[in-house]
Each structure stands twice: as structure tokens, then as C-alpha cells.
Amino acid sequence: xxxxxxxxxxxxxxxxxxxxxxxxxxxxxxxxxxxxxxxxxxxxxxxxxxxxxxxxxxxxxxxxxxxxxxxxxxxxxxxxxxxxxxxxxxxxxxxxxxxxxxxxxxxxxxxxxxxxxxxxxxxxxxxxxxxxxxxxxxxxxxxxxxxxxxxxxxxxxxxxxxxxxxxxxxxxxxxxxxxxxxxxxxxxxxxxxxxxxxxxxxxxxxxxxxxxxxxxxxxxxxxxxxxxxxxxxxxxxxxxxxxxxxxxxxxxxxxxxxxxxxxxxxxxxxxxxxxxxxxxxxxxxxxxxxxxxxxxxxxxxxxxxxxxxxxxxxxx
Numbered sequence: 001x002x003x004x005x006x007x008x009x010x011x012x013x014x015x016x017x018x019x020x021x022x023x024x025x026x027x028x029x030x031x032x033x034x035x036x037x038x039x040x041x042x043x044x045x046x047x048x049x050x051x052x053x054x055x056x057x058x059x060x061x062x063x064x065x066x067x068x069x070x071x072x073x074x075x076x077x078x079x080x081x082x083x084x085x086x087x088x089x090x091x092x093x094x095x096x097x098x099x100x101x102x103x104x105x106x107x108x109x110x111x112x113x114x115x116x117x118x119x120x121x122x123x124x125x126x127x128x129x130x131x132x133x134x135x136x137x138x139x140x141x142x143x144x145x146x147x148x149x150x151x152x153x154x155x156x157x158x159x160x161x162x163x164x165x166x167x168x169x170x171x172x173x174x175x176x177x178x179x180x181x182x183x184x185x186x187x188x189x190x191x192x193x194x195x196x197x198x199x200x201x202x203x204x205x206x207x208x209x210x211x212x213x214x215x216x217x218x219x220x221x222x223x224x225x226x227x228x229x230x231x232x233x234x235x236x237x238x239x240x241x242x243x244x245x246x247x248x249x250x251x252x253x254x255x256x257x258x259x260x261x262x263x264x265x266x267x268x269x270x271x272x273x274x275x276x277x278x279x280x281x282x283x284x285x286x287x288x289x290x291x292x293x294x295x296x297x298x299x300x301x302x303x304x305x306x307x308x309x310x311x312x313x314x315x316x
Contacts, residue, residue: 023150031117032141035137037135040108049128052129053066053128054114054124054125054126059122076097083095093124095113095114098110103202112131119142169229176220177218178217178219179215179218180215182211
């Protein structure tokens with residue numbers, strides 16, 4: 001009977017879709033941090049004040065923690081441990097060393113990085129630890145960035161604005177030539193160090209050769225607006241033709257489904273009729289058969305009853 005009535009075929013009537021834009025989850029707040037450079041110097045460690053004051057300002061609220069430096073630390077690692085072991089400091093901040101990584105893979109801790117435990121817009125200031133102020137780094141905190149909802153996909157229609165867009169048919173064809181002057185480069189070197197936040201990584205030194213002054217010419221050309229309009233209209237015709245073909249295929253699929261369902265309904269009604277309704281021809285034949293048998297039986301019974309009566313007549 002053809003395709004089954006339960007068969008389905010997904011059909012996309014509008015092929016040109018604006019894709020969905022996935023949503024973004026909320027970005028948690030980022031804590032503030034400060035990097036004090038070259039604190040590992042023994043002379044600077046010896047000049048640390050007692051106490052050292054750490055101030056964290058977040059959302060217009062200020063938290064100040066004073067940490068005793070008695071005894072004075074002799075190494076950067078001792079300073080980090082002494083800070084993290086202080087209950088008041090460890091409740092609000094985290095101290096960690098910042099390393100200098102050499103080309104041979106070795107590293108030496110030189111800097112002190114202090115990070116707030118609570119995220120949010122704000123900054124950290126430190127008083128009492130000598131460092132190279134010109135290299136000191138501060139990273140401001142950031143509040144939570146709210147999540148963005150998903151933008152679902154949507155279909156584009158076949159109207160002139162959807163397909164053709166804005167066509168400037170008055171634009172004439174032309175070209176534009178631009179010349180860029182690149183000044184001479186005397187040469188030099190790059191590399192050596194690559195600083196990060198509280199860290200520094202040594203990199204190979206690259207020598208750049210000198211280059212003379214030169215000019216580079218670039219020409220941009222464009223077609224006329226009428227030509228672009230023809231191209232866009234041809235593209236629009238192709239889109240509309242594709243859409244009509246898809247709609248025709250959808251209509252044919254629906255017609256086929258209707259015919260299939262109609263045949264299924266007819267077969268179902270026929271099956272029900274075979275179950276519910278009697279076969280009249282067969283029943284009539286059976287009725288006549290039983291009527292003939294009944295009449296024959298009555299005739300035989302009447303003949304059987306006549307035999308005794310005949311005998312009695314003879315005896316009389």
C-alpha cells in the first residue's frame with residue numbers, strides 16, 4: 001500500500017536561517033591582586049616594616065590587615081609562609097611567590113604576589129614591604145558578569161528586504177590607489193625578557209637588521225552599483241527558486257502522506273467489516289442447506305409414521 005502511515009520526513013521550508021546564538025553562563029567575580037617586584041633582595045627583606053599593612057578596597061568597603069614581622073623573614077619563601085600563617089591575613093588574602101624563569105629551564109622566586117580571596121571591583125595596597133616601585137603591578141578586581149540568555153535561531157523570509165538588502169544602484173565603478181610610506185628602520189634587538197603578572201620569563205634575543213625607507217602601493221577597485229544589483233538579484237532569484245522547490249517538495253510529501261493515510265483508513269475499515277459484518281452469500285447458502293435438511297427429515301419422519309398405520313389396516 002506504499003509508505004506506512006506512521007512514516008515521517010522532516011522538511012525545512014525556509015533554508016536561510018539566522019543561527020542561534022548560544023547563551024553565556026555568568027562569569028564569577030575576579031579578585032584584586034598586587035605584585036611587588038624584586039622583594040627577594042636580602043637588603044629589602046631586612047628593611048621590611050613591623051607590622052606590614054595590607055588594605056583591600058571592594059565596593060566602597062575597606063578592609064585593613066596588619067601582620068607582625070617579628071621575626072623578620074630572611075627569604076622570600078619565609079615571607080610568604082609567614083603571611084599565609086597569619087589568621088587575619090589568610091582570611092582575606094593569599095600570598096604566593098613570583099618566579100623568574102631562565103632560558104635553561106631554571107627559575108628563581110623574586111617577587112611577592114598578594115591576591116584577595118573575595119572577588120569584586122576594587123584594589124589592594126601594601127605598606128611596609130620595600131620593592132621596585134617602578135615595576136609594581138596592580139590588577140583591579142571585577143564584579144560578576146551576568147549570564148546572557150540564548151538567542152534562538154530564526155528563519156529569513158523571501159521578501160525583498162530579506163534577500164536583496166540595500167542596493168545602491170547609483171554608485172559608479174571606479175578604483176582608488178593609495179601609497180603607504182614605510183620609514184627606514186635602523187635595526188635593533190627584541191626579546192630578552194617577557195614579563196607577566198608578578199613573573200618574568202627570559203626569552204632569546206633576536207637581532208633585526210636595518211631596512212631602508214620604501215613605498216608600498218595598493219589599488220582598490222569596485223564595480224558599479226547596477227552590476228552589484230544584478231548579481232544580488234540573480235542570487236535572490238536562485239534563493240526564491242530554491243525556496244519554491246523546497247515548498248513543492250513539501251507539498252508532494254504532504255500529498256503522498258494524505259494518500260497513504262487514506263489507503264490505511266480504507267484498509268482498516270475493510271478489516272473491521274470482515275470482523276464485524278456477516279458474509280450474506282455464505283449465510284444464505286447455509287440457510288437453504290439447513291431448510292432442505294429440515295424438510296427432508298420431516299418427509300422421512302412422516303413416511304416412518306405411515307408404516308404402522310398400513311399394517312393396522314391390513315389386520316382389520
